[in-house]
Amino acid sequence: MKRSFFLILLFLSFSLSGQEASKWYKGNLHTHTNLSDGNETPRRVVRWYYDHDYNFLFITDHNSLTEVARLDVDPRDDFLVLPGEEITNSLAKQRLHTIALFATTPVMPSKGKSSVEILQKDIDNALATSALVQLNHPLWRWSLTSSEIGQLKGLTLMEIINYNRDSNNFPAGGSRGTEGLWDDLLSKGFQIYGTASDDTHDYLGEFLPSLSYPGKGWIMVRAEELSPQAIRKSLERGDFYLSTGVTLEDVSATQRLYSLKIQARDDEKYTTLFIGKDGKVLREDLSLTPSYAPEGGETYVRAKVISSNGETAMTQPLFLKRP
Numbered sequence: 001m002k003r004s005f006f007l008i009l010l011f012l013s014f015s016l017s018g019q020e021a022s023k024w025y026k027g028n029l030h031t032h033t034n035l036s037d038g039n040e041t042p043r044r045v046v047r048w049y050y051d052h053d054y055n056f057l058f059i060t061d062h063n064s065l066t067e068v069a070r071l072d073v074d075p076r077d078d079f080l081v082l083p084g085e086e087i088t089n090s091l092a093k094q095r096l097h098t099i100a101l102f103a104t105t106p107v108m109p110s111k112g113k114s115s116v117e118i119l120q121k122d123i124d125n126a127l128a129t130s131a132l133v134q135l136n137h138p139l140w141r142w143s144l145t146s147s148e149i150g151q152l153k154g155l156t157l158m159e160i161i162n163y164n165r166d167s168n169n170f171p172a173g174g175s176r177g178t179e180g181l182w183d184d185l186l187s188k189g190f191q192i193y194g195t196a197s198d199d200t201h202d203y204l205g206e207f208l209p210s211l212s213y214p215g216k217g218w219i220m221v222r223a224e225e226l227s228p229q230a231i232r233k234s235l236e237r238g239d240f241y242l243s244t245g246v247t248l249e250d251v252s253a254t255q256r257l258y259s260l261k262i263q264a265r266d267d268e269k270y271t272t273l274f275i276g277k278d279g280k281v282l283r284e285d286l287s288l289t290p291s292y293a294p295e296g297g298e299t300y301v302r303a304k305v306i307s308s309n310g311e312t313a314m315t316q317p318l319f320l321k322r323p
């Protein structure tokens with residue numbers, strides 16, 4: 001009798017702490033090796049990320065699906081190597097790149113008369129291999145507008161920060177940057193999650209700002225375990241944030257309250273912006289536990305944390321039910 005009561009209590013405490021049982025895993029979604037235009041072997045590329053406390057890495061060479069099974073030397077350790085292909089397409093000056101994450105077979109880039117037609121074919125072909133699809137560096141060469149992206153179906157992720165040099169991530173010269181593009185899409189009700197990635201090409205040679213090194217932009221995924229299935233499920237439901245250095249201990253987004261817990265680093269200071277429709281700043285919070293209570297007319301709420309060292313974290317949009 002006593003024992004079964006104890007077991008019931010144990011079960012209750014496990015089910016109540018389901019969220020706490022999940023952990024945060026660090027990963028890079030976009031990496032090249034010397035099997036396309038990166039300058040290091042797949043094995044050494046994997047080694048770099050393994051040595052620098054990442055938990056997962058997608059190898060995403062151009063128009064080829066690099067075999068990853070042999071690169072994951074110990075499938076039981078806390079590091080996963082996952083398959084992907086950067087479907088590398090273009091139309092005149094427009095660069096139309098997507099990633100088929102978790103692709104099972106290679107995807108050939110399609111032909112078409114417009115950027116939307118080409119990208120939609122590429123996305124459909126990627127989805128046919130059970131992939132999850134990310135749109136890459138949409139403002140590289142100013143390739144895409146929100147009205148073009150808004151016509152696409154089947155995208156889950158979009159790079160907000162891509163650390164290749166020419167990605168035009170940030171607002172300047174009249175452009176609102178990739179974040180502005182994201183807000184335009186979200187404001188129209190287009191649901192897509194934001195990521196940061198290294199788009200790594202350079203592992204060797206001189207340290208120059210013109211090169212794309214590893215370790216600059218990543219995502220933190222909250223998952224029940226470190227397995228391809230669990231990482232994928234969390235990516236699909238938006239349970240992750242992008243980071244260029246800011247770490248969050250917790251993110252909680254409900255219709256009543258959007259709140260974060262920032263992990264303070266030394267004497268660094270933080271500003272959190274809660275952002276809604278058309279990129280409007282709804283609230284600015286300087287604490288380590290910023291929060292925002294939605295009023296109902298914001299369409300969506302997302303959060304962006306900025307540190308005094310110029311690093312950032314951005315969480316995913318919560319779409320609000322109409323009041």
Ligand SMILES: [Zn+2]
Pocket residue numbers: 086097136137
């Ligand atoms: Zn690309």
Ligand SMILES: [Zn+2]
Pocket residue numbers: 030032086199
């Ligand atoms: Zn790339």
